[in-house]
Amino acid sequence: MSVPLRRLQPFELGNVAVEGGFWGARLQTNRRATIPHVYRKCKATGRIDAFRLRWRRGQPNPPHIFWDSDVAKWIEAASYALTTQRSPQLAKTLEEVVDLVAGAQQADGYLNVHFTAVEPEKRWKNLRDWHELYCAGHLIEAAVAHHQATGSRTLLAAMIRYADYIGSVFGRGKGGYPGHEEIELALVKLYRLTGERRYLALSKCFVDRRGRRPHFFDAEAAARGEDPAATRARRAGDYDNCQAHLPVRKQAEAVGHAVRAMYLYSGMADLAAETHDAGLLAACRRLWNSATTRRMYVIGGIGSARHGERLTRDYDLPNESAYAETCAAIALVFFAHRMLQIDPDRGYADVMERALYNGVLSGVSLDGRKFFYVNPLASAGGHHRQDWFGCACCPTNLARLLASLGLYVYSAAEANVYVHLYAAGEGSGEVAGRRVTIAQETRYPWDGRVRITVGLDTPCRFALMLRIPGWCRKYKVSVNGERVRPAVRKGYARIARRWRGGDAVALSLDMPVERIVAHPGVAEDAGRVAIQRGPIVYCLEQCDHAADVRSIRLPDKAALTARFDRKLLGGVVVIGGAGLAASPAGWKGKLYRPLSGKRRKVRLKAIPYCLWDNRAPGAMAVWLPRA
C-alpha cells in the first residue's frame, strides 16, 4: 500500500549553530565536560579497550553484552560535536576509537566484543535477551554520524560489511528480530546515507516479523533447550516487554520496556515515511497517542515502573516511584521528531519540547558530569545523580542527543521553512531552490520573545512556519516592525511572503506562570497542580524551604511571580509565591491525627525541574497539593 506521505527535511546538523542563550551553554558543557567524561569512563571501565579482544577466560571484568553500545554512542556524540565545532584533540581521540572498533571486526563481518571474546559459542543464540542486534544498531548509527562528520569510511565500511552479514543471517526468507529494538532505525539511517534499499528491506523484515506466531522467541528458546513458558514466567513480563506480543500493525497501546518501545516506534515511523506505508503510520499514530496522551509524565518522561523499566497502564503515573528513564525521554524525542517530519503538527513538537526541557535535561547535572538514570517527580531526598552506571546507556544517550540538538530546530519542506524550537543561533537549509538562513535571537525559555532574521542572497517567496507552542495562549507576530496576523496551520503560524535578506520577524509568546492539572484519571495527581512557565516545568527543592517540600500546598488564589535570578543555577527564572505547609510539630509517635484548623504560611520558591539536585541534596516535589 503506497500513499504519499508529506515529508519535512531537517536542516543538516552542520548547517545549524545553536549558540548563546539557554541551549548554547548546555551544549558547550556537553562538548567540554560530558563527552570527555563519558570517554574517560568508557576508557576506565574497559569498554574501549575491550575492542582489542584480549579478554581471556578467567580474567576479571569480562566485556558485558551491551558495552559496545556505549562506545558506539560516544562515537556518535563525538562525531556530532565535531560536525558543529572543530576540535583537533577530540578528532584524534575519535579516530583512535574508530580504528579500535573497526579492528574488532571478524572475517565474516561480525562485530561484537562480548560474543567474540567472551562467549563466541553463543553468537545469535538469544536475540531476545542478549542485545547483539541492539549493539549493531548503535554501531551503525555511529558509523553514519562518523562518516558525515569526518568523511572517513573506516567505520562506515566496517558497518556496511556487518550490516550485509546481518542481512545474510536475518534477511528475507530468514527469521528473527531483536528483543531490544534499535537496529531498525539504524538501518534506515544507513539506507539514507548509502541509498542501498537492502538496508531498508532488512529493517522492514525486523519490523514486520515482530510478534508473529509461531513466536520466534519461543523457537530460539526451544533451540537453546529451554522451556519457553517457564522462561517467560520468570521474566519481567511476557512478549510485551519487548513489544513482541502482537504484529506491530496490530499494536494499539505503548507497552513494555519504554526505551525499546520508542526505538521501535521511531524505526516504524522511519519505515512508514520511506516506504509510504499508511498502515504502519497509522500504528505509529495510535502508539504515539497511547504513549503521550495517557502514559507520559508532565516532564515528558515515560515508563512508570522500575520493574522492567516499563510503560504500565493508562494514567498510572506515580510520582515518587516514577522510573521515567532518561533514555526513554530521549527516545521519545526521537519518535516525536520523526512523526513531526511526516506530519508537521505542533503536537509532536510540543511533546519533543516538553521532554527536552524537562525529563531529558534533568538527566545531566549542570556541570555535565553527573547523570540521572531515573527521573522521579517527587523525592524524599535520597535520589541523586551519579557519575556513571554499570548500565551506562543514559550518559551516552544524553551526550549524543545534546550534540545533535541542532537537528531538531528547523526543517525545510518545499517552499516552507519550519521553526520547531526557539533557540539562539542560526540554521540554513535549501528552501524553494535557494539557501535560506534563519537567525534567532532569544532568551527563550526564560522569555517568550524571539527575533528572527532571514538571510537570503536574492529575494524569494516561501512561508516561514513558526511554531506557536501548545502552552501559549496569546502571542504577537510582526514582520519588519509591522504587526501581522498569520493563519495558524496545525499549530504553526504561516508567514508566506517574498522574503528579502535582512527581513526581521518578531515573535512574542505570552509566558505566564501556569498551574497545570493532570487528567482526572491520574489518581496520584488529583487535587494537585504542577507549576509550568513556557516549556519549563518547575519543582520545589528542599534547600530553598524550611518546611518539608512534599507537604507544601499551593492555594489556588496565591499569586505566583516569575523573576530571573542570574546568580542561581547559571541563571534561571524562579517562581515565588505563598504556600501553606503542614505543621511539623506534635507528631512524635503519631502517624495519623485529626486535621487541625491551623494554617502555616510558607514562602515557596520553585526552580526548573531539570535543574534540581544541583545544590544541597534534599527532597523535591513537582505536583503540589492545592489549597
Add this chain to the structure above:
Amino acid sequence: MSVPLRRLQPFELGNVAVEGGFWGARLQTNRRATIPHVYRKCKATGRIDAFRLRWRRGQPNPPHIFWDSDVAKWIEAASYALTTQRSPQLAKTLEEVVDLVAGAQQADGYLNVHFTAVEPEKRWKNLRDWHELYCAGHLIEAAVAHHQATGSRTLLAAMIRYADYIGSVFGRGKGGYPGHEEIELALVKLYRLTGERRYLALSKCFVDRRGRRPHFFDAEAAARGEDPAATRARRAGDYDNCQAHLPVRKQAEAVGHAVRAMYLYSGMADLAAETHDAGLLAACRRLWNSATTRRMYVIGGIGSARHGERLTRDYDLPNESAYAETCAAIALVFFAHRMLQIDPDRGYADVMERALYNGVLSGVSLDGRKFFYVNPLASAGGHHRQDWFGCACCPTNLARLLASLGLYVYSAAEANVYVHLYAAGEGSGEVAGRRVTIAQETRYPWDGRVRITVGLDTPCRFALMLRIPGWCRKYKVSVNGERVRPAVRKGYARIARRWRGGDAVALSLDMPVERIVAHPGVAEDAGRVAIQRGPIVYCLEQCDHAADVRSIRLPDKAALTARFDRKLLGGVVVIGGAGLAASPAGWKGKLYRPLSGKRRKVRLKAIPYCLWDNRAPGAMAVWLPRA
C-alpha cells in the same frame, strides 16, 4: 535476665459470646458461609485429600509446600467456631479432617504432605524457602484449638509427637530456624496447653538463633550445593525479607515480608511474657513502634510493596499500589493483642481495633465467600475480591481470626477487668477470685454508646477498665445512672468499686466525623484527608458518584454528616457532604492542561472502607484531596 512482666489474661473463648450488633452478623456469616466455603475450596483443590498421601510422581496437581497450612487454619477456624456454637455437622467434618491429617504422620513423627508424598528427599533441606516449620506451626495451633474445642487428643497427640521430633532435629545444640516464622508462637501455645517447658525452649531456640553469623541460611544453601550470594541476589531481598538480617534483639525496624515479621514479633512477645525477658520485650516495643508509627496504613494494613509482600521504608505508604495483605493486618492484630496483655496501654488496642474494623474486615465480602488478598487504599476499578487464591492464606486466616474474635474483647488481671473492644454480647472470667460476667449492649461502631451490665453472684471489689479509644476526645461514664469521672490509666478509664450483680455502666463516646491527616512524611497523602468516624475509616466508591471518585476534593469547611442507612450493605453509617470534582469534559487527547477556575460541586457519599467492592465494581478512594 528475669524481670516481672505484668500480664493480662484474655477471657477464654468459650466464655465470650459476641452476638448481635456489628460483629454478631459478621461472625454468623463467618460460621455459616466462610468456614464451609473454605472447607469446600480446600476439598475441591485437593488440599484435604492430599493428607491421604496418594500423590505419585507424574500425576497432576502435586500438593504444594504450604497447602498443609491452609487445612490447619481451617481446622483452627472450625474448632473456634465449635467452641462458641454447637454444630453437629461441622463437628463431624472436623473430625474427618483431623483424622486424615493425623493419619499422614510418619513413623518418626514427621508430618508434612509435600515433603512426604512429593519430594521426600528434600525434607529439612531448605528452611529458608520451603515452609515446613511454618506448616508445622499452623498444625500445632490447629491441634491446640481442636483439643480446647473438643477435648479430643487425636491431633494434639500427633502434634506433640511432631513437636518432639522437631525438637530432636532443631532443639538445643542444633541449628536452624524457619524462613517463614509461625512455629515460634505455636510452640508457646503448645507450652501453655501442656505445661511442657521444652516447647518454650524450642521456640526460644528458633527466636534466638535468628540472624546470627555465620548465617544458617548460607550454610544450608551451601549444603544444597548452591552459592548463597547468588541465591540472595536473585531473591526479593536479602536476609531481611525473613527478618534474619540481625539477631532479633538487635532489630529496630520492622522489615521484610510483613506477615512473617508480625508472626515473629508475636512469638517474641509471647516468649518475652513467658520468660520475663525484658530485652526481648524491648525489641518488641521498638519493632511495634517502627511498624505502627511509621509504616502502617490508616486502615491498619502493613507491607506497602507487592514485590516480596514487604514492609519498605518509613512513611512509604502509596495508596493505589498498596499491598497491605489481609494476612498482615491479621498478624498485626495478633501482635497487638499480645503486647496489650503484657502492657495494657490503649495504644495497642487502638491499632488492633483500627486493623480489625478496616484492613482485616475488608478482606472478606459481606456474603463471606469472596476475599481480598491485597487491600489498596485507592483503585482505578480493577481490584476485586476473589473466591479463592492459589496461595490461600488470607481466606483461612480470616476464618480463624473471626471465629476467635471473642478472645480479643476482654481480659482479666488480678482485680481488674479490661474491656478492650466494644461489641454486643457478653463474656465472663475469673476476677479477684470470682466469676464476673460483663454484658454489653451497643450499636458500636455506628454509635458511641455502650451499656455494660455486670453479672456477679456476690458483691465484689474490682476495677472495670474501659478503653477510651484514641480517636475519642470526649466521653461520659455513668454507673447506675450517676455520672462518674474515672481516672484514666494508659487510656483505660478505671472504675473501681464494690460491684454488685446488675450494676450498669453507661459509656458514651463522642463519635464525630473527623478528617484525618497523615504525618508530613507520607508524601502521597500530602494535602489529603481521610474520613474517619469512630474506628471506621471511610472511602468513596464509584457506584455512589458520577464524577471519578479519585478526583473528588473535599473542602476543609464542607460539613460532613453521618446518617445510618439500614438498607445499605447490611446497615451502615454513611457520611454525606459536598465535594468538588474535576471536570471530565474537554480532556479528549489531553493529559495535562492549565487549571481552570471552574468549580464543579458534587454530592459525596462515603461508606466504610471495609465494605467497598460489595456492590457494582468501580473505582475507590480513601485519601481525598483537600480543597
